[in-house]
Amino acid sequence: MTQEISRELIQKHNLTLEEYDKIKQILGREPNITELGIFSVMWSEHCSYKNSKNVLKLLPKDGKRMLVKAGEENAGVVDIGDGLVVVFKIESHNHPSAIEPFQGAATGVGGILRDIFTMGARPIVSMNSLRFGSLEEPVSRRLLSGVVEGIGFYGNCIGVPTVGGEIYFDECYEGNPLVNAFSLGLAKREEIVKAKAEGPGNPVFYLGSATGRDGMGGASFASKDLSEESDKDRPAVQVGDPFLEKLLLEAVLELLKSGCVVGIQDMGAAGLTCSTCETASRGNTGIEIDVAKVPQRETGMIPYEIMLSESQERMLVIIKKGREREAKKIFDKWDLHAEEIGFVTDDGLMRVKENGVTVAEIPAKVLADDAPVYVREEKEPAYLKKARSLDPRSLGNPGDLNAALLKLLDSPTIASKEWIYHQYDHMVRTNTVVLPGSDAAVIRIKGTDKSIAISVDCNSTYCYLDPYEGGKIAVAESARNVACSGARPLSITNCLNFGNPMNPEIFWQLKKCIEGIRDACLIFETPVSGGNVSLYNQNLRRRTNPPSSVADEVRAIDPTPTIGMVGLIEGREPVTSYFKTEGDTILLLGETKEELGGSEFLKVIFKTKAGKPPRLDLKAAKILVDLLVAASEKGLLKSAHDCSEGGLAVALAESCILEKGHEVGAKVNVSLGSLSNEALLFGESQSRVVISVDPKNLKNTKELIESFRFPYQVIGETGGKRLEINELIKAPLEVLSHTWRSSIKRRMER
Amino acid sequence: MKFGVVVFPGSNCDYDCYHVLKHVLNQQAEFVWHKDWDIKKFDCIVLPGGFSYGDYLRTGAIARFSPVMESIVHHSNQGKPVIGICNGFQILLEAGLLPGAMLRNDSLKFVCRHVYLRVENTETPFTRKTKKDEVLRLPIAHGEGNYFAPKPVLDGLIKNRQILLRYTDETGTVTEGANPNGSRENIAGICNLKGNVFGLMPHPERASERELGSTDGIKIFKSILSSS
Numbered sequence: 005m006t007q008e009i010s011r012e013l014i015q016k017h018n019l020t021l022e023e024y025d026k027i028k029q030i031l032g033r034e035p036n037i038t039e040l041g042i043f044s045v046m047w048s049e050h051c052s053y054k055n056s057k058n059v060l061k062l063l064p065k066d067g068k069r070m071l072v073k074a075g076e077e078n079a080g081v082v083d084i085g086d087g088l089v090v091v092f093k094i095e096s097h098n099h100p101s102a103i104e105p106f107q108g109a110a111t112g113v114g115g116i117l118r119d120i121f122t123m124g125a126r127p128i129v130s131m132n133s134l135r136f137g138s139l140e141e142p143v144s145r146r147l148l149s150g151v152v153e154g155i156g157f158y159g160n161c162i163g164v165p166t167v168g169g170e171i172y173f174d175e176c177y178e179g180n181p182l183v184n185a186f187s188l189g190l191a192k193r194e195e196i197v198k199a200k201a202e203g204p205g206n207p208v209f210y211l212g213s214a215t216g217r218d219g220m221g222g223a224s225f226a227s228k229d230l231s232e233e234s235d236k237d238r239p240a241v242q243v244g245d246p247f248l249e250k251l252l253l254e255a256v257l258e259l260l261k262s263g264c265v266v267g268i269q270d271m272g273a274a275g276l277t278c279s280t281c282e283t284a285s286r287g288n289t290g291i292e293i294d295v296a297k298v299p300q301r302e303t304g305m306i307p308y309e310i311m312l313s314e315s316q317e318r319m320l321v322i323i324k325k326g327r328e329r330e331a332k333k334i335f336d337k338w339d340l341h342a343e344e345i346g347f348v349t350d351d352g353l354m355r356v357k358e359n360g361v362t363v364a365e366i367p368a369k370v371l372a373d374d375a376p377v378y379v380r381e382e383k384e385p386a387y388l389k390k391a392r393s394l395d396p397r398s399l400g401n402p403g404d405l406n407a408a409l410l411k412l413l414d415s416p417t418i419a420s421k422e423w424i425y426h427q428y429d430h431m432v433r434t435n436t437v438v439l440p441g442s443d444a445a446v447i448r449i450k451g452t453d454k455s456i457a458i459s460v461d462c463n464s465t466y467c468y469l470d471p472y473e474g475g476k477i478a479v480a481e482s483a484r485n486v487a488c489s490g491a492r493p494l495s496i497t498n499c500l501n502f503g504n505p506m507n508p509e510i511f512w513q514l515k516k517c518i519e520g521i522r523d524a525c526l527i528f529e530t531p532v533s534g535g536n537v538s539l540y541n542q543n544l545r546r547r548t549n550p551p552s553s554v555a556d557e558v559r560a561i562d563p564t565p566t567i568g569m570v571g572l573i574e575g576r577e578p579v580t581s582y583f584k585t586e587g588d589t590i591l592l593l594g595e596t597k598e599e600l601g602g603s604e605f606l607k608v609i610f611k612t613k614a615g616k617p618p619r620l621d622l623k624a625a626k627i628l629v630d631l632l633v634a635a636s637e638k639g640l641l642k643s644a645h646d647c648s649e650g651g652l653a654v655a656l657a658e659s660c661i662l663e664k665g666h667e668v669g670a671k672v673n674v675s676l677g678s679l680s681n682e683a684l685l686f687g688e689s690q691s692r693v694v695i696s697v698d699p700k701n702l703k704n705t706k707e708l709i710e711s712f713r714f715p716y717q718v719i720g721e722t723g724g725k726r727l728e729i730n731e732l733i734k735a736p737l738e739v740l741s742h743t744w745r746s747s748i749k750r751r752m753e754r
Numbered sequence: 755m756k757f758g759v760v761v762f763p764g765s766n767c768d769y770d771c772y773h774v775l776k777h778v779l780n781q782q783a784e785f786v787w788h789k790d791w792d793i794k795k796f797d798c799i800v801l802p803g804g805f806s807y808g809d810y811l812r813t814g815a816i817a818r819f820s821p822v823m824e825s826i827v828h829h830s831n832q833g834k835p836v837i838g839i840c841n842g843f844q845i846l847l848e849a850g851l852l853p854g855a856m857l858r859n860d861s862l863k864f865v866c867r868h869v870y871l872r873v874e875n876t877e878t879p880f881t882r883k884t885k886k887d888e889v890l891r892l893p894i895a896h897g898e899g900n901y902f903a904p905k906p907v908l909d910g911l912i913k914n915r916q917i918l919l920r921y922t923d924e925t926g927t928v929t930e931g932a933n934p935n936g937s938r939e940n941i942a943g944i945c946n947l948k949g950n951v952f953g954l955m956p957h958p959e960r961a962s963e964r965e966l967g968s969t970d971g972i973k974i975f976k977s978i979l980s981s982s
Contacts, residue, residue: 160805160864160866160895160897161766163805245808247805247809338763422867426866426867427866429864431957434966437965437966450773
């Protein structure tokens with residue numbers, strides 16, 4: 005089949021004319037349509053990071069615990085001692101979820117799990133970071149409901165607990181929700197497998213689901229703006245089968261244990277194309293496959309379609325020659341379809357045949373690793389100056405502060421997420437020692453004295469108002485959350501969700517956020533183990549009740565660099581966020597400043613997303629983490645809860661009401677100094693944690709804090725059925741609890 | 755005592771049950787692949803939770819045709835204990851070892867959380883280590899746990915004291931609000947007429963260690979041990 009490559013065709017493949025010239029140079033001739041398709045997906049942002057590579061290299065990747073560094077394999081590998089490693093990653097499935105929330109989210113979970121188990125690790129926990137527009141909009145409710153159902157559908161069936169994460173609501177995500185899926189697996193150090201095609205002559209097997217036309221070109225779909233036209237891209241969303249993936253999971257782990265595998269890779273984004281050229285590139289070999297041998301679920305598929313399909317639950321497995329029968333036995337046990345579709349070669353080429361006739365031939369290494377890299381133009385966004393200049397005090401009187409607290413607890417960003425996590429099986433595998441709702445999820449490792457704590461965080465409003473500070477804060481908050489559970493932060497994975505990088509203002513946001521993440525990671529000694537970049541998150545915002553003269557506008561999402569922090573607890577039990585008993589002493593660690601800019605308080609009470617967001621002193625943030633870990637090691641903490649959105653008042657309220665049926669009140673008196681009442685209660689100054697301790701441990705606790713030279717105040721005592729803060733807040737727990745617990749349910753089930 | 759934990763394609767609580775039996779209770783426990791048929795050596799068979807065959811067609815509908823099921827019928831006919839948890843309960847219903855059927859939760863949503871249950875009958879091999887009217891706190895995690903049976907069958911279950919667990923509030927009172935899925939009679943677990951086959955939707959294996967927040971579930975496994 006010869007088809008002339010026209011300008012339109014090149015454009016349709018999201019390639020520039022310069023890129024096309026580079027392709028011709030590589031091949032020394034014009035590409036055919038199959039080759040053009042292959043290049044287009046491998047050179048999409050999703051696969052090649054061509055627009056972000058230059059700034060991603062700023063991130064620190066080295067550390068003594070890092071066994072596989074970011075970018076080397078499908079996921080990073082971190083040593084947790086005693087011969088054990090954890091493998092983890094966070095990845096976006098934003099665009100598919102915007103078009104088809106249920107399948108988009110479900111296949112996001114499926115994809116990240118495959119990245120983990122193809123490395124030889126058994127997935128033991130999933131989390132996610134979800135962002136939607138306001139729940140007052142029907143479209144946001146439809147998306148939330150579909151995404152949650154999709155995540156549950158996949159995770160519950162495959163039997164990996166989904167233990168929570170974060171959910172955030174802001175108008176900027178209307179029509180472009182973010183679905184970032186995190187998964188972590190556990191393996192023995194020697195069990196880790198590489199995705200390499202080594203040993204010329206070794207057979208290449210195709211394992212799993214048959215190939216169809218679903219998900220055609222998903223990687224390039226994820227690399228352009230969403231628009232009204234996007235609905236037409238619906239075939240680019242894949243359909244997931246968690247049962248099949250469960251069989252794949254068990255079969256792959258059994259296969260890897262048998263020792264007959266050379267290398268294995270999931271067919272995720274860019275499907276057969278990506279898995280063949282990447283395994284060959286890593287193995288410094290070539291690979292030859294015949295698409296006619298690929299199991300197909302539709303008739304009449306051409307090589308172009310087979311190579312670009314993103315049908316789910318498929319793997320490429322390279323088996324040691326002579327051990328095919330052994331492998332076949334395992335495939336059969338799990339009722340899985342496997343076909344030998346090719347073999348490893350030594351000529352460095354990715355050769356695709358159809359019934360013996362070559363239809364594509366491209367140098368594998370160049371294709372996989374040498375995508376064009378761009379240095380994009382950057383410019384400080386025009387909105388920043390004005391947005392940051394707002395003085396929160398100029399907004400006037402917020403009215404009754406008790407009512408303000410209730411409004412904040414009712415804000416879906418702050419409110420209890422139980423409506424959501426009750427739909428996830430968060431207990432399967434019986435390792436979830438801290439249930440969803442605390443600052444970090446904690447998963448024990450059976451047969452050891454170790455637990456893993458995980459927190460997924462990003463305050464995108466801070467990033468919108470100050471990307472550098474926001475990037476730092478995302479890392480610091482996740483480190484603090486993990487440390488509140490008593491864990492020592494080890495490493496992060498990140499998912500960088502931004503708008504169109506061709507816009508210099510967006511690129512500036514991306515770069516500043518990355519610089520913030522870098523500086524924070526260096527201080528916390530938490531290198532980046534891997535992650536993913538999701539650009540082009542912007543949408544035409546349709547106003548259902550248009551109050552404004554600007555009816556529709558194209559707007560990027562707020563910069564959202566989601567951080568997944570992994571920490572380790574050894575030899576002790578985790579600390580949780582809620583007050584345990586009456587009569588405990590409450591302390592506030594850290595300093596409260598007049599910092600209301602970018603706060604949830606301004607958003608909820610004044611409908612304003614502006615002001616200067618809180619500053620983060622990285623040194624203080626690190627001391628706090630060390631202090632929390634030390635206090636937990638000494639067994640001093642009965643509870644520890646981070647102050648984040650909603651400030652001190654919300655943190656105290658949550659500690660009172662988090663544990664259903666076990667609510668414990670509190671009476672506190674915080675020194676006001678020169679602060680406004682609003683800043684004291686609802687300001688979001690960084691590096692603050694509310695802890696409670698047994699009064700008999702107060703002296704030791706104070707001494708410990710003082711030895712770290714960290715600021716603190718003893719602010720009160722637990723007990724009673726109310727929360728009282730100075731003379732400002734006096735609220736029955738029943739009311740606080742009901743408001744906070746029912747907020748999302750009320751909105752979703754009305 | 756020797757336990758056989760059956761593994762169907764899609765079972766996902768198999769290891770959790772095995773862990774409690776083997777490492778918490780120090781019993782002999784082995785996995786039984788669903789294509790095996792020789793289960794003579796086991797004293798008790800456990801059908802664990804999960805999504806056997808991906809819940810395709812109907813929960814438990816395909817698993818009941820697995821080769822091992824014929825042997826399990828034989829095992830139960832000999833009066834030996836069989837316990838089916840969650841998806842295991844659904845399989846027992848599909849196989850006709852227990853009466854009734856499961857419908858989708860009335861909320862139409864999957865639900866995973868702790869619930870309170872009242873023990874209705876302590877004179878069975880699965881409950882003899884509990885006290886009369888004891889309230890247990892165990893987690894549930896299912897999308898189809900809405901137990902249904904026609905009135906005469908329900909009457910029979912009540913009359914013959916085959917209802918072993920009911921959803922209640924914290925105080926042990928049967929209320930509509932305490933029913934997480936719409937089950938008839940707030941039924942969470944039933945046994946057969948002989949009392950040696952027990953199916954329940956809650957997960958006792960998820961509440962058998964202090965670290966997990968409740969140890970009420972271990973009482974069910976200990977009951978089985980004490981009955982051998």
